[in-house]
Amino acid sequence: xxxxxxxxxxxxxxxxxxxxxxxxxxxxxxxxxxxxxxxxxxxxxxxxxxxxxxxxxxxxxxxxxxxxxxxxxxxxxxxxxxxxxxxxxxxxxxxxxxxxxxxxxxxxxxxxxxxxxxxxxxxxxxxxxxxxxxxxxxxxxxxxxxxxxxxxxxxxxxxxxxxxxxxxxxxxxxxxxx
Amino acid sequence: xxxxxxxxxxxxxxxxxxxxxxxxxxxxxxxxxxxxxxxxxxxxxxxxxxxxxxxxxxxxxxxxxxxxxxxxxxxxxxxxxxxxxxxxxxxxxxxxxxxxxxxxxxxxxxxxxxxxxxxxxxxxxxxxxxxxxxxxxxxxxxxxxxxxxxxxxxxxxxxxxxxxxxxxxxxxxxxxxxxxxxxxxxxxxxxxxxxxxxxxxxxxxxxxxxxxxxxxxxxxxxxxxxxxxxxxxxxxxxxxxxxxxxxxxxxxxxxxxxxxxxxxxxxxxxxxxxxxxxxxxxxxxxxxxxxxxxxxxxxxxxxxxxxxxxxxxxxxxxxxxxxxxxxxxxxxxxxxxxxxxxxxxxxxxxxxxxxxxxxxxxxxxxxxxxxxxxxxxxxxxxxxxxxxxxxxxxxxxxxxxxxxxxxxxxxxxxxxxxxxxxxxxxxxxxxxxxxxxxxxxxxxxxxxxxxxxxxxxx
Numbered sequence: 104x105x106x107x108x109x110x111x112x113x114x115x116x117x118x119x120x121x122x123x124x125x126x127x128x129x130x131x132x133x134x135x136x137x138x139x140x141x142x143x144x145x146x147x148x149x150x151x152x153x154x155x156x157x158x159x160x161x162x163x164x165x166x167x168x169x170x171x172x173x174x175x176x177x178x179x180x181x182x183x184x185x186x187x188x189x190x191x192x193x194x195x196x197x198x199x200x201x202x203x204x205x206x207x208x209x210x211x212x213x214x215x216x217x218x219x220x221x222x223x224x225x226x227x228x229x230x231x232x233x234x235x236x237x238x239x240x241x242x243x244x245x246x247x248x249x250x251x252x253x254x255x256x257x258x259x260x261x262x263x264x265x266x267x268x269x270x271x272x273x274x275x276x277x278x279x280x281x
Numbered sequence: 282x283x284x285x286x287x288x289x290x291x292x293x294x295x296x297x298x299x300x301x302x303x304x305x306x307x308x309x310x311x312x313x314x315x316x317x318x319x320x321x322x323x324x325x326x327x328x329x330x331x332x333x334x335x336x337x338x339x340x341x342x343x344x345x346x347x348x349x350x351x352x353x354x355x356x357x358x359x360x361x362x363x364x365x366x367x368x369x370x371x372x373x374x375x376x377x378x379x380x381x382x383x384x385x386x387x388x389x390x391x392x393x394x395x396x397x398x399x400x401x402x403x404x405x406x407x408x409x410x411x412x413x414x415x416x417x418x419x420x421x422x423x424x425x426x427x428x429x430x431x432x433x434x435x436x437x438x439x440x441x442x443x444x445x446x447x448x449x450x451x452x453x454x455x456x457x458x459x460x461x462x463x464x465x466x467x468x469x470x471x472x473x474x475x476x477x478x479x480x481x482x483x484x485x486x487x488x489x490x491x492x493x494x495x496x497x498x499x500x501x502x503x504x505x506x507x508x509x510x511x512x513x514x515x516x517x518x519x520x521x522x523x524x525x526x527x528x529x530x531x532x533x534x535x536x537x538x539x540x541x542x543x544x545x546x547x548x549x550x551x552x553x554x555x556x557x558x559x560x561x562x563x564x565x566x567x568x569x570x571x572x573x574x575x576x577x578x579x580x581x582x583x584x585x586x587x588x589x590x591x592x593x594x595x596x597x598x599x600x601x602x603x604x605x606x607x608x609x610x611x612x613x614x615x616x617x618x619x620x621x622x623x624x625x626x627x628x629x630x631x632x633x634x635x636x637x638x639x640x641x642x643x644x645x646x647x648x649x650x651x652x653x654x655x656x657x658x659x660x661x662x663x664x665x666x667x668x669x670x671x672x673x674x675x676x677x678x679x680x681x682x683x684x685x686x687x688x689x690x691x692x693x694x695x696x697x698x699x700x701x702x703x704x705x706x707x708x709x710x711x712x713x714x715x716x717x718x719x720x721x722x723x724x725x726x727x728x729x730x731x732x733x734x735x736x737x738x739x
Binding site: 118119120123126138139140141142143144145146147148149151152154157159160163177178181182185186188190191193197200201203204206207208210211213214215217218220221222224225227228229230231232234235240241242243244245246 | 733
């Protein structure tokens with residue numbers, strides 16, 4: 104199992120355009136398990152490496168619905184069921200007065216789900232990751248762009264993949280130890 | 282024609298970011314403020330003064346806990362006083378941060394990218410200052426948690442039909458969402474600081490806070506979705522918060538409060554004062570830290586235009602209040618109007634009109650809109666004016682309502698002033714720390730503004 108000693112092979116590019124083009128060609132060459140790293144979001148890059156299912160909106164929708172129901176039912180149960188209080192002769196279940204808190208709870212739950220859902224789907228927080236072993240990867244948060252082919256890819260073989268990445272004219276190529 | 286018109290307009294406008302920057306130099310310039318630039322004597326002086334003001338606030342609050350709200354100027358009939366005035370003032374200031382970060386994001390106003398970070402920080406600190414006031418105003422602040430619905434031995438629940446209860450939910454949701462929005466926006470920049478810091482402790486702290494962000498394309502995709510959705514959620518939220526704050530007044534039957542113009546006019550006033558605070562912070566920050574290339578004339582102009590527009594909405598609100606005082610035929614409403622213009626608080630009312638309506642009209646002049654000194658001055662005037670507005674709303678309506686036998690006057694005490702000025706100190710102290718510890722301008726969003734960030738599809 105020599106293969107598992109390598110996490111992947113990483114190529115460095117100098118511009119966003121070069122990274123997008125390289126990602127496209129790598130994906131078209133049949134590589135499935137690849138990833139691209141950039142210091143800012145690049146529109147369309149995720150699609151180029153074969154990412155199509157973003158579940159964040161669904162998580163937020165569910166969070167919002169749960170929040171709204173929680174807000175309304177909480178007020179209904181507390182004011183009309185558990186301890187009905189006569190306030191100014193208003194009915195215990197005075198729904199118009201419950202709208203504001205229902206709305207706020209919807210936003211609260213949806214917003215918290217957006218953040219936690221995004222982090223969970225991204226597998227963050229993750230303080231250690233093999234890509235950090237490449238010294239030049241520190242530039243991925245500044246001005247350099249990286250493309251990696253993971254060793255778990257069915258098409259991966261150290262020499263062949265390296266050769267393919269070299270054909271994309273990168274600035275440098277590094278092996279990522281696992 | 283369009284193309285030509287566009288280029289002419291563009292040529293006249295100041296750029297969002299001065300030309301000549303690269304990903305590297307933008308990163309360098311913003312992160313250097315945090316990582317390499319030594320703290321100047323000016324910073325220590327400023328922070329020191331702000332810190333002492335914070336201590337003064339803590340002293341005033343400590344004495345309040347010891348003695349009770351009797352040390353303040355609040356008496357019946359004016360039971361609300363400084364605490365509510367300052368609460369509304371601070372929470373309003375916070376609203377500009379959310380407007381810049383969320384609403385302008387949805388409207389694709391890319392100029393927001395260089396001011397959203399510290400505007401959001403401003404929101405957070407302003408909400409923190411605002412939150413102090415209702416908590417210490419409740420009389421027995423150690424029981425303030427009774428406002429939250431939690432299972433208790435008394436088996437009672439909060440009274441959800443009260444606008445004050447709505448306010449608890451609106452403000453705490455607002456504080457939570459603002460903090461999340463701010464932190465999530467910071468994560469990629471914290472990763473930049475982690476990779477660039479040389480001190481091991483700094484690497485460790487920024488590393489832990491960055492949650493192991495590595496800029497993967499999949500991560501960016503979900504990140505942007507979440508960020509956009511948060512902006513979409515924060516937009517109605519921010520409008521609802523000041524609406525609910527205005528309900529605290531408008532749902533009551535006190536003359537001068539019981540009016541439907543309050544929600545929109547409160548929201549406009551909030552954004553008005555918030556942009557004034559943004560400018561009062563941005564103008565010295567860009568000067569001292571040499572960020573004129575990132576916070577350009579365009580930003581100052583745009584902020585001035587927003588102030589001009591919201592200021593006119595506020596003026597319309599005053600106009601409608603006065604009109605309804607006459608048109609409603611309600612003698613108490615009419616008296617409230619007369620009392621504002623001629624009563625014992627006429628001087629603050631006229632000062633409010635001068636500060637909020639007359640002086641800001643100078644922003645119609647292009648030359649003044651682009652002059653940092655003039656803008657700084659006008660912003661200060663607006664902040665004073667908006668504070669006076671809340672003073673008029675709270676005090677003048679309460680001090681003379683339906684029965685002449687229950688009329689009174691309100692005199693703030695030194696403890697009121699110490700608490701209020703102290704929160705300004707706390708706000709500034711937090712801003713001083715923020716400038717030194719976190720990137721004051723969003724680095725990754727600035728990178729997207731550079732021409733080299735553009736990618737053409739094949």
